[in-house]
Amino acid sequence: MDLEQKINSSTHLELPPSDILSLYEDMVLGRYFEDMCAQMYYRGKMFGFVHLYTGQEAISSGVIKALQPTDYVCSTYRDHVHALSKGVSANEVMAELFGKETGCCKGRGGSMHIFSNTHNFLGGFAFIGEGIPVALGAAFQSMYRQQVLGKSGELPVTVSFFGDGTTNVGQFFECLNMAALWKLPIIFVIENNQWAIGMAHPRSTSVPEIHTKALAFGMPGKEVDGMDALAVREVAEEAIRRARAGEGPTLIEALTYRFRGHSLADPDELRSFQEKEAWTARDPIKRLANYILEKDIATNSDLDIINQKVKTVVEDSVEFATNSPDPSVDDLYKHLFL
Template sequence: MKEDIRFPIVYTKESKISAQDVLMLYKDMLLGRSFEDMCAQMYYRGKMFGFVHLYNGQEAVSSGVIKALTEEDYVCSTYRDHVHALSKGVPAKEIMAELFGKETGCSKGRGGSMHIFSSKHNFLGGFAFIGEGIPVATGAAFQSIYSKQVLKSKSKVQVTACFFGDGTSNNGQFFECLNMAVLWKLPIIFVVENNQWAIGMAHHRSASTPEIYKKAEVFGLPGIEVDGMDVLAMRKVSLEAVERARNGEGPTLIEALTYRFRGHSLADPDELRSRDEKEAWIARDPIKRLHKYIISNKIATERDLVMTDNEVKQIVKDSVDFAVSSPEPQIKDLHKYLFAQGTEI
């Protein structure tokens, strides 16, 4: 293992969590992993085209953060967006159909892997360019405050979770939006998924201060480093950040130390990362860790977890069947979704 690999110093556990919530988190992570594994199969069979970025290894971040939100809250993702959408409740079949470029996809087959979007689930989309989603998420958080304070909405404040990678933390949008969010006390959680690599650039080689969470101090918001391979730790800090945001106390920056088990995309041969580094992180697989926690605490039996695994595999299989049988977009509808429906061109 390379000496510059940074594991979190403190491993936080949630002291009070129901067995139902633990099993919910396990199933959500398992769904994300199984879905991505199937995406790899379909990509290499020629069913998907373009760039496809998989999330294997980072499931604890998605489940830990998004499952701490409500249905009314917002999520803004990156180009590694499939699992975020699954955690937010977008049906697997609609995501798979989108990846196949089908009319039944959540973006009607027009977006593909990097542009998963669902207004119904308040999923504000994936973005092909790094940093693109941060201003969008900041805008969503602003409208939440505007609706409450100016329009006098009776609904509770909607919180926005904004995901981005370590490579984005050196971009201007990151600093500008952190500053703006603190000034206006916006209900937003900035989640840095530090998977140690920005495509082929190791994080420690690209940042003068590798500890991203420390950058929060300059703008006056809490910065938290958390074990991104531990879903219970992720859930604990996320619940605290959500409560803080909803109570009008402003944003939080969470740096989740995690790792992607596959290359940057399915077109990446993944030859830059050392075998020792990969093995060190794979040994901390978040799904296996939660599996061990469930069994050791007698939350469920091995048989129960096998049944959950089978259920998840069936969901993924059904999503592929749905995508395969769905219709292709028609040429006559090429411009159909350029403008809001009902608007004359």
């Protein structure tokens, strides 16, 4: 099966209309927020490297919105939208990107290090593969608390997001092995956007079908259309069920595409116009909107109301960040362990 066949072979689970509209709103929030980040970056309001998630929203919304608040999420340097899906407010994320005291990390983390203890969001990481061992530790402590310390209640699940390029580094294989060995409640989600910075995915690995690598560790490996939020949600729900029931980890490969360059400093000259055009035609937000209209879940007017609501949230976040105070030099060492 070629790539085009794979990404057009989705099946849909039955979700209540309210859940589908919630998915749509979350995806639109991610898109508008990232578009605003691009504007603010080029206006000099953000500094350093900023990596946007545009085009991949179906994965964040499809997976994270299936989790419970007590579950954990570990991200990458492309972490803004993951944080928003997990419940971190647009105000806190935007203020963090502006380096303000009201940011979720008090302005100390910036774009690649979004973190929220309140929302069990375990952070973004500047280097590939860094977050996978952190996610593994979170899954281990969930099981340890229940099996050794006798904590009652539902077993928390951890989701680790990372890109296709990360699957060629040591942490990926080491952590999959340990997760399978101990049957940890963790889900590994590969956001295969076809490019590892400037390296095309098929040129960087001897086995392009990454989900098949799960077989070496005795865990399920699932491939899903990462441009289809409902297809992602379906695969995620099964993986979450397995993990919460103590049946161990799952590896999910979501086939997707980033609509912008690797970062906002990337002129994006390596990818062909034809390739970008083919993928943008499968825009996950437009696809879900079309599904909603076809199934009479909502009208165009209803979707316009959602879009305007989200746009207001994002615009308000810029005003909040702009008017927030800068960190005080007197607090330079305040949040450090010395």
